[in-house]
Amino acid sequence: MATSVLENGKSKYVWKFFRAGGLDQVKIESGADLLALEKLDQKLWVALSCPTRGLEFDSKTLDAIDTDKDGRIRVPEVLAAVRWATGVLKSADELMKGGDVIDLQSINEQAEGGKRLVDAVRLVLTNLGKPDATSISLADFSDPARIYAKAQFNGDGVVLAESTMEPEIKQVVVEIIAALGGVPDRSGVIGVSQAKVDQFFSELQAYSDWWGKALNPPEGTAVVLTLGPATLPAWDIVKAVRAKIDDYFARCRVVAFDPRAANPLNRAEAEFIAMSSKSMATYCDEFVSFPLARIEASRPLSLISGLNPAWSNAIERFRIDVVVPVFGEDKTVLSEADWVALLQRFAACEAWLAAKQGAIVEKLGLSRVRQILAGKSRDVLSKTIALDMSVAPAMAEIANVEKLLRYHRDLVRLLNNFVSFSHFYALDGKAIFQAGTLYMDGRACHLCVKVLDAAAHAPVADLGKTYLAYCEVSRPAPSEKMVIAAAFTGGDSDQLRVGRNGVFYDCLGRDWDAKVIKTIEHPISIRQAFWSPYKRMARMFNEQIEKFASSRDQAVMEKASTSIESTTKLPATGKPPEKGKIDTGTLAAIGIIMAGLASAASNVFAGFLKLAESAWWKIPLVFVGIILAISGPSMVIAWLKLRKRDLGPILDGCGWAINGRVKLNMALGRVLTELAVVPGTAIRSLEDLYPEDPPKVPRLVWIVGAMIAIVIILEVSGIFAFLGIDELTRSVVGHFVHLEAR
Secondary structure: OEEEEEEEEOOEEEEEEEEEEEEEEEEOOHHHHHHHHHHOHHHHOOOOEEEOOOOEEEEEEEEHOOOOOOEEHHEEEHHHHHHHHHHHHHOHHHHHHHHOEEEEHHEEEOOHHHHHHHHHHHHHHHOOOOOOOOOOEEHHHHOHHHHHHHOOOOOOOEOOOHHHHHHHHHHHHHHHHHHHOOOOOOOOOOOEEHHHHHHHHHHHHHHHHHHHHHHHHOOOOOOOOOOHHHHHHHHHHHHHHHHHHHHHHHHHHHHHHHHHHHHHHHHHHHHHHHOOOOOOOOOHHHHHHHOEEEOOOOOOEEOOEOOOOOHHHHHHHHHHHHHHHHHHOOOOOOOHHHHHHHHHOHHHHHHHHHHHHHHHHHHHHHHHHHHHOOHHHHHHHHHHHHHHHHHHHHHHHHHHHHHHHHHHHHHHHHHOOOOOHHHHHHHOOOOOOEEEEEOOOOOOEEEEEEOOOOHHHHHHHHHHHEEEEEEEEOOOOOEEEEEEEEEEOOOOOOEEEEEEEEEEEEEEOOEEEEEEEEEOOOOOHHHHHHHHHHHHHHHHHHHHHHHHHHHHHHHHHHHHHHHHHHHHOOOOOOOOOOOOOOOOOHHHHHHHHHHHHHHHHHHHHHHHHHHHHOOOOOOHHHHHHHHHHHHHHHHHHHHHHHHEEOOOHHHHOOOOEOOOEEOOHHHHHHHEEEOOOOOOOOOOOOOOOOOOOOOOOOOHHHOOOOOOOHHHHHHHHOHHHHHHOOHHHHHHHHHHHHHHHH
């Protein structure tokens, strides 16, 4: 453990550091550490910023810290949160306790804002029905509506119908909401604000004034209600037939201009013939568009006969309710001049209706409108809203109570995942960036991070030199889907491929289906690097054998096909086809190759026998040299890359700003990826229920043959000479080397 001394005024503060994965990180283990955090050099912080989403951390707490609401947490915001929380508590050590319960005694009423905070706590407890409680918990804020539901006033400037005991005022609140819509109160109930009250009464006054112009028209203006109370119903009837009557007189004027227009304007006989097959009991829709009456030049409109049957009822209502009140009982014919005079009679009413005001409150009726205006409801509501707003400061402080509770529970945890990564290295839990555990290919990968876009994350994460498998994880019910990047730091990558399935467990213990959609290839372990050359050679041999077998199979099939064809027909000469002959040059080449291999193999055996007689102890050295020559370079390269594994780029791709190298060394890697191991206490039977068939050629023969082949290859390629063991191998394969020299 190292210490760091920093100047703090005239005094010095001694920091404690721990080392994990080659990185020195500060320890935050006391309230004094929190108070001195502002003096800690930012170059010693592990992270400088992190996102507010995609972490296994309460997003509401992060939103409270994120004062500029940009979706990121930065050092100044973390320091401001620590400064505020330690400032309103009597002891900074209270934050180190954690938990979601705070005693009222631990809040410093002498600090700035401390007294308001205590008053807000007591207000919350009173509203929740437990005024004598001495502590408050975050669970009390699980349903914020409960805090405000029992409070008559909650400082949001919204008054509910239940806020007053007077029935008249309650009725007005209901009417305001019905006319203008309401405003949600903090408790979730719909109420009215001062703006709604002002708008409502403004509409009431406008509607009342508008009606005043009709009921008491100013001197020198036309009478609006020309028929008294029956004016508006009469005008509605006029509007219903106005277009049709205007159309009738317009057609008559056209015929007066030119009598030839009479037949077309009265509709052709063919149109009546087309409708003759339809039922005339209710008159079909086509009749509605026909003229109101027969069109003739300057012909007045009869209101009792000769009318279009589809309009007869409407014209009858028009005659009784409009024409008779205006012209008298004996008026049964309406000339165009009469029609113009009638419209002029309603002109003032039409203009008045076009200038209608206060239509929003029209449903209340003029009587109710003027009753409300004459009452005291506006003054009462305004005073009630003012009283509600008077408690706004105390209610606003309730939000700070919840913030303090969240900081009390979460702030130190955030510091241990931001200032340092002590939670990550402690391994007794999960860091806030660890999304869960992926089980795949006999391994449990604990380092899994949420990724928004695998294509964008991969180029940055590749710098971490860590094998990553991007998996799409999903749950069927409820339907959820996300992408994670899982770090494989143990085992090998032989069976890791796109499309491989596994199971992911998130931090809540929920299981998700996982499928690999992308991988970033890097060495996983030294063990993998040791076997890698042999596996590559085995794959190469298998591929070559498969290619050879495939080509031979194709050649045999082609030859068989050719033979079958040749047996069914004779060539043009009439002679049977000649049998294929083997090229003598090919035979000679094959013989030379086989002879060389046989000679090399016999000389290798002879060399080993000679070496066994003279210096048998050198034989193991030969095999060690062979192994080093094959696996050594791969292991060295893997070792160098494994030393460069870094968590920083993986988190940088997720939106973090990591301040230094966060190494994932081999010791940590073995912990982050657990391999499947049979428990030591288990009873294990080594008897295979389905054993492999015994090989026809003993396995030892294959091993010896493979080793001899490798010796020959390495000697011929000069690798032994490069490694300085050429003399030893020459004693084993001396004769073969002489052949090579020639």
